[in-house]
Amino acid sequence: MGFVYALVAAGLSLIFGLMELVNFAHGEFLMIAMYVAFFGWSLGGIDPVLGAPLGAVALAALGWATYHGVIRHILSGPMLAQIFATFGLAVFLRNMAHFVWGVDFRTVQDPWLSGRVSLGGVFVGLPQISASVAAFGAFLALYLFLSRTETGLALTATAQDRQAASLMGIDTERMFALGWAIGGACVGVAGALVAMFFYIYPDVGGTFALLAYVTVALGGFGNVPGTLAAGVVVGLVEALAGLLIPPAFKYSVVFLLYLAVVLWRPQGLFGRF
Numbered sequence: 001m002g003f004v005y006a007l008v009a010a011g012l013s014l015i016f017g018l019m020e021l022v023n024f025a026h027g028e029f030l031m032i033a034m035y036v037a038f039f040g041w042s043l044g045g046i047d048p049v050l051g052a053p054l055g056a057v058a059l060a061a062l063g064w065a066t067y068h069g070v071i072r073h074i075l076s077g078p079m080l081a082q083i084f085a086t087f088g089l090a091v092f093l094r095n096m097a098h099f100v101w102g103v104d105f106r107t108v109q110d111p112w113l114s115g116r117v118s119l120g121g122v123f124v125g126l127p128q129i130s131a132s133v134a135a136f137g138a139f140l141a142l143y144l145f146l147s148r149t150e151t152g153l154a155l156t157a158t159a160q161d162r163q164a165a166s167l168m169g170i171d172t173e174r175m176f177a178l179g180w181a182i183g184g185a186c187v188g189v190a191g192a193l194v195a196m197f198f199y200i201y202p203d204v205g206g207t208f209a210l211l212a213y214v215t216v217a218l219g220g221f222g223n224v225p226g227t228l229a230a231g232v233v234v235g236l237v238e239a240l241a242g243l244l245i246p247p248a249f250k251y252s253v254v255f256l257l258y259l260a261v262v263l264w265r266p267q268g269l270f271g272r273f
Contacts, residue, residue, distance in 0.1 A: 001128070002235020003135040006228045007190045008208055009215035010142055011063075011183025017159040017222025018179040019075065024086040025066075027209025028093035029184055033059050033191020034200045035097070038106050041195075047112045048192045049130065055188035063184025067177045075176075097202035106200040113196065131193035138189045139228055142182070146224060155179060159222060207251075211238075214258045219270050226270030233257075 012026050023029075033055045040051040066089065074085045113130040116123045146152040157165040158175040166172050198204070211234060219230030234254055241253035261269060 001132070001238065002232035003132040003139065003228075004190055004194060004231075005208075005211050005215050005234050006231025007135040007139050007186055007193075009212040009219070009227045009231055010139060010224055011186035012212050013216045013219065013222055013224050013227045014155075014159075014179055014186075015183045016216065017224070018155070018176055019071075019162075021071070021075075021082050022086065022213075023183070024083065024209075025090035025093055026183075026187065026212060027205025027207075028090045028097075029059055029062065029187045029205070030191045030194070030208050031097060031200075031202060031205035032062065032093065033188045034195045034198070034204060035101065036188070037192040037195035038108060038200050041108050041111075048108055048195045049112060049134070052134065052189045052192040055192040056185040057188070059184035059188030059191070060181040061184070063180035063182075064177055066184075067180040071180065072173075072176070094202055094205070101202065103202065108195050108200075111196045125197060127196040131196060134193055135190060138186065142186065143225060143228075145182075151178070155182075211251075211254065214254060216268075217258060218261055218268055220268030223268065223270050226268065230269060 008026070008030060011029075012023060015021060015023050036055045036058050037048040037051050040046040040054055041048060046054065070085055070089060071082075074081045111127060113126050116125050117129065118124075144152075146156055154165070154170045155175050155178065157168070158170060158172050158179075162172055165175070194208075215227060215230045215234050218233065219226035219228075234257075237254050237257055238250055242250035245253070
């Protein structure tokens, strides 16, 4: 789960690093990605693992459209306008899902990767293991893209200093739109993976969004590699807390860890500032 949290948070961290804006609709993006995976399975017989690229493309398109339709127009406005824009988008997407798909819980029945395996006497679901491996692979691909390609380096340069990047000939407007598209694609892959073993309903994004915010804050806002380590920490703390205390209270331990890190190191475990 830590790797999945990291992949969900990677898009959030990338967008914040680019334009210092928090996408409060990030959880709803994940919810839509899960519905894309579900309907790909129920209507087209596409297993969520094979449907992950479809989810990536669909959510990348949604991210790109969100930037050009909403974000681009409020970037020069006050911070409250930016906050209310993405928060309002979250409310709209959630209620649209209620209206279109109803409140019923849906599940993907019998995915290709089902059952469980024993690891040192501990039984772990095969869908969870495959999701973690695929999420780590997607995260690694994102990191290699950002650090080894010309476009990825342009994104990184824009995140570090928007004005300097513009003076060097980088189209920062294009980088912003690309950042939102990549952030959406990360959520699209994560949503398809989570759909293999998690209930799908309009409010499902809320829990994942909260954990994504915690992961980004622990790793350091804008620090994509730090997000991976923070995601693993959050996943391990959540799992161990659910083992040692009643599972209903396991998230409280995660949030206590978050508060402790924020009080001790406000920039996050791996943030610079």
